[in-house]
């Protein structure tokens with residue numbers, strides 16, 4: 001996820017000289033400084049983005065926490081790890097902002113949910129930081145932030161599965177796999193762009209496709225029976241929210 005955000009920032013024209021990536025592998029990234037660990041005599045960072053797995057946080061804290069200062073804005077994308085859990089581990093900070101980004105950030109089409117207990121200046125700074133990556137939305141209730149992280153944070157994975165499922169269904173009707181994949185992807189991309197550009201709701205747009213008594217209605221009847229897709233998505237987000245809460249509890 002950190003790599004996706006970095007790609008988005010670099011593509012938006014941010015000065016790479018301002019960025020240092022710390023990754024244990026030390027694998028270089030063109031244009032930016034990459035270190036295996038923070039330099040002992042390094043500058044206090046203005047912004048520190050945490051993007052390791054939540055389970056790796058404690059391993060990373062001993063090297064990272066001493067490098068922060070009273071002026072450091074800590075931005076965490078760690079799913080589940082709440083502000084008090086971060087503040088406890090990084091006592092020196094100006095403010096802490098939680099961000100739940102998603103991978104389309106790499107192409108400036110991401111969604112970033114934001115949460116902080118910082119002041120207006122912190123909110124402006126955080127929003128300015130993530131705006132080049134796509135849509136930015138504040139969620140002021142931290143419990144809700146955890147519960148809804150799955151919609152946009154995990155959402156791309158659910159949609160990628162949906163694209164694959166459409167393609168497989170096309171294959172089952174006789175299409176070659178590569179053609180089915182192309183059709184499914186272009187259909188999902190086009191429909192999403194149309195929905196974004198339209199004044200009508202997705203439900204109204206679905207009705208526009210479904211000619212009365214036609215083939216779309218026959219397909220929609222399967223999706224709509226017993227609110228099958230609605231119930232599936234509710235179960236999906238509930239499962240993700242439950243896992244998020246488990247990670248929050250582990251980090252507390």
Ligand SMILES: NC(=O)C1=CN([C@@H]2O[C@H](COP(=O)(O)OP(=O)(O)OC[C@H]3O[C@@H](n4cnc5c(N)ncnc54)[C@H](O)[C@@H]3O)[C@@H](O)[C@H]2O)C=CC1
Pocket residue numbers: 001002022023024025051052053054056059060077078079080100101102103153154
């Ligand atoms: N993958 C996604 O779409 C999203 C992920 N996130 C969050 O992003 C974080 C990373 O997730 P992924 O990118 O999926 O995992 P990943 O395993 O692909 O990336 C984790 C990165 O952390 C680095 N790392 C490990 N130990 C470190 C340390 N001690 N210091 C500095 N870096 C260290 C690794 O080198 C690796 O590049 C997680 O906290 C996750 O909750 C949030 C939103 C979306």
Ligand SMILES: O=C(O)[C@@H]1CCC=N1
Pocket residue numbers: 079149153154
């Ligand atoms: O799977 C995860 O826990 C992270 C959070 C959102 C997307 N990936």
